[in-house]
Amino acid sequence: MAQLMFKGLKVLDCSSFIAAPAAATILSDFGADVIKIEPPGAGDPYRAVPSLPTMPQAKENYAWMLASRNKRGLALNLAKPSAQQVVRRLVVQADVFITNFPAVVRKKLGLRYEDLAPLNDRLIYASFTGYGEYGEEASKPGFDITAWWARSGLMDGVRTEATAPPARSLTGMGDHPSGISLYAGIVMGLYQRQLTGMGAHVGTSLLANGVWCNGVMAQAALCGARFIDRPPRERALNAFTNYYQCRDKRWLILTILNEERQWPVFIKCLGRDDLQNDRQFATSRDRMKNAVELTTVLDKTFATKDRSEWREILAAGGIVFDVVASAQDIPNDSQILANDILVPFDNDGVLTVTSPICVEGQNKVKPRRPPAVGQHSDEVLREAGYDAAMIEQLRADGAVA
Template identity: 30%
Template sequence: MSGALSHIRVLDLSRVLAGPWASQTLADMGAEVIKIERPGSGDDTRGWGPPYLKDLVSNDTREAAYYLAANRGKQSVTLNISKPEGQEVIRRLVKECDVFIENYKVGDMARYGLSYDELKKINPRLIYCSITGFGQTGPMAHLPGYDFIIQGIGGLMSITGERDDLPGGGPQKVGVAVADIMTGLYTTIGILGALAYRNQTGEGQYVDMALLDVQVATMANMNMNYLCSGKVPHRQGNAHANIVPYQVFDAKDGELIIAAGNDSQFAKLCEVIGCPEMAADELYATNANRVRNREVLIPLLQEILSRRRVAEWIALIEPEGVPCGPINNIGQVFEHPQVRHRGMRIDLPHPVAGSTPSVANPIKFSGTPIEYTKAPPTLGQHTKHVLSSIGGLSESEIRQLIEKGII
C-alpha cells in the first residue's frame, strides 16, 4: 500500500453513492477500504443498469456502470449483519480498523448492537461516521433521504432551470446526484478532520452527516443573496445572479458560454466582438450596473454573438483572457485535449471483464501520487481473505459462516 492514507483502514457499511463516494476518495488516497455487502445481492447500485460492464465474451456482468463509478480501490466482503454471527464479525473487524462508515436508517446500527457507543468500547480510537438524509436528530431524522428529494427540499431546484416566464421554464434537478456527491466529499473532509484530532489526542469520535445539511450549506452565494437582501432567489436558466455577462449565448452553430467575471474582462470582450463603446457606456461599465441593466445588455450581446460560429468566437475571445467555451457532451469531454492530457480516464484490470474504464481522482499529489491498482470488486471477492487475515477467523469458523448463509 502507498499513498497519503496508507496507514488507515476503513470498514465501509455504506451503500449507493454518498458513503461509497467518500470511501472511494479515501481509497484513492491509499486507505485500505473493506466494503461490507449483503450476501447474494450486494450494494443496490450493482443492479442499477443498464448499462453494465461487459465480460471477456461481450456478455453483461452483474457490475452496473453506476456501481463502478463509486467503488474503485476497495475489497468486497459479503456479510449478513442482521444476524448475531455477522454482527460479531463486524466487532472483530472494528478492532483492527480506524474508520467506520454507515448509511443505515437512524436506529438500525443500535438495533444490531453496532452503534458508536457500543463499538467505541471495542476501539476507543474509532472514527465512526453515519450518513443519512436528514441527520441523527430532528423531526425528519427517521425518514429516508434520496438525492432528488434533497435537491427539492434543500432549495437547489428552486434556482435550477429556465426562468418561469420563458419556454421550458420550471424547476429542474441537476443532471448528477450532487447532494450525494457533495455529502461524500464533506464526509471525507470530516473523517480527515477527526483523524487529525485523533493523531493529537488519541481519541476517536462520532461524525453525523446529513444530505440536507450539505445541500443547504452548498447553496453558497445564493444563501447569502437571500440572507443579506431578504429577497428569495429565483431560477435564471444559464444566467448568473451576481455577474453579467456570465451565461450561454446562441452562436451561429450552437451554444457559447461567456463568463466575464470582472470589468476588465468585459471591456476586452467588447473590444474583441467589435463594440468597444459598450464597455464605456455608464449603463454597462461596472458589473453592478450590468446586473441592473441585464435585460437591455444581453439582447445586444446576443445579436452580435449570433453572427459567428462557436469555434470562431472562441478563437477570438479566448486569447484575450476572457473565459469562454463550448458546451460539450460527455463523449466530447473525454476526447478533449486538456482532459486527455490530465489523464482523467483510466483503465483498471478486472477479474471478469479483463479491464474496466474509470475516471481518475482530480487530486494531484506531488509526494504521494494516487495509484490506481484495484478495480471495483466483484461481490464477495475478498471475503475469505479479509476475514482470515484481518478478522482472525479460522478456516473452520469461515466454513461455519458459509454453511449458515452469514457470508
C-alpha cells in the same frame, strides 16, 4: 513510488449507494485497505442503477466502477447475529467504520457508535444521513435529489426563469461533494486521534451539504434579503454573464465581470467594432440598462460561427468564458486529461474519474476494478482470524456469501 498516505489504514465501508462509499473510495485512492460490506445476492442496490431506463446504456457498470474501485468485497447478511459478530471482530482491527444506515437500523444491528466504540477506542466512526442525526425527520430516507437538491433550495434556485419548472439534478450530483465532506470529517477524526490517541464519531448529511452548497443564497435569506426573480435568458439583467447558442447549436457562457475594461476587446473579438459607436451601449451604465437589447445583438452575433471558432477567438482575446460541455465531451477534454483528472484502471486502460484531491509528494494507487459481491469474503475473514471450519459454518448459517 512515494509512500501512500493511507497505506496500512483499514476501512470498513458498511454503506450503500454513493455519498458514504465515495468517502471510502477517496481513502482507497491514497492507499487505504477498504473492505466493502454488502448483502449477499444482488449486493449494494447501487449496482443496479445503470440498468434503469433513464440512465446511459453501456456494457460496463460505470456507476459501480466509480463507487467501489480499489475495494475488497465481503458479503454479509447483517440480519444474522453471526454476521454482526463478524463486523464486530473486524471493527477491533479497523481504523475507520463508515455507515449510512438509518439510526433505527444501526440500533437494531448493534452498529451504533456506542456499540462499536467500546471495542476499539481508536476507531473513527463515520455516519452519513439524509437529514441529520436529530429532529423529527432524522429517520426519513434521503437521496441527493431530495435532501441535497430539493430541500436545500438549489432545485428552486436554478430555474431558467422564475416561472419555469424546477430542474432535476443528475445522478450523484450532490452525493459526490457530500462524500468529500464525509472524507474531510474522517481525516479530521484521524488527526484528532493522532493528537489524543482516541477515536471519534464524525458525520455529515445530504441536507447540511446542500445548504452549504447553496450557502450564498441561504445566508442572504438569513440576513432578510429581498430576492429578485430570475428573468428569462432573453431578458437577462446582465448580457455579460449570459449564455449564448452558436451556429452549431452548442452553447457557451460568458463571465465578463470587468466589462468596462473588456468591452473594447470583446467587441473586437466579435468583429463588431460598430458597437463602439452605438449610443445604446456607450457606457457601462448604458450596457446594463440595455442588457436585453445587447443580449439580442450577441445572440445574432454568436449564431454566425461554430462554438469551436468562438472558443479560439475569445480565448485569444483573454475573454472570460467557457463552453457548456456535455458529459460526452469529458473523455476528450485536453485540460481534463492534462491534469490527470481521468486515470486508467490497472491493466486494461479503461479510464475512471480520480478523486479531486492532490497532495504534493503523494501518489495515488493505480485504480483497481471494483469487487464482485463477496469476492474477497474468505480472504478478509481469514485475516480476521477465522479458520476454514469457522468460515464454512458462517456460510452454512447464511451469514456470509
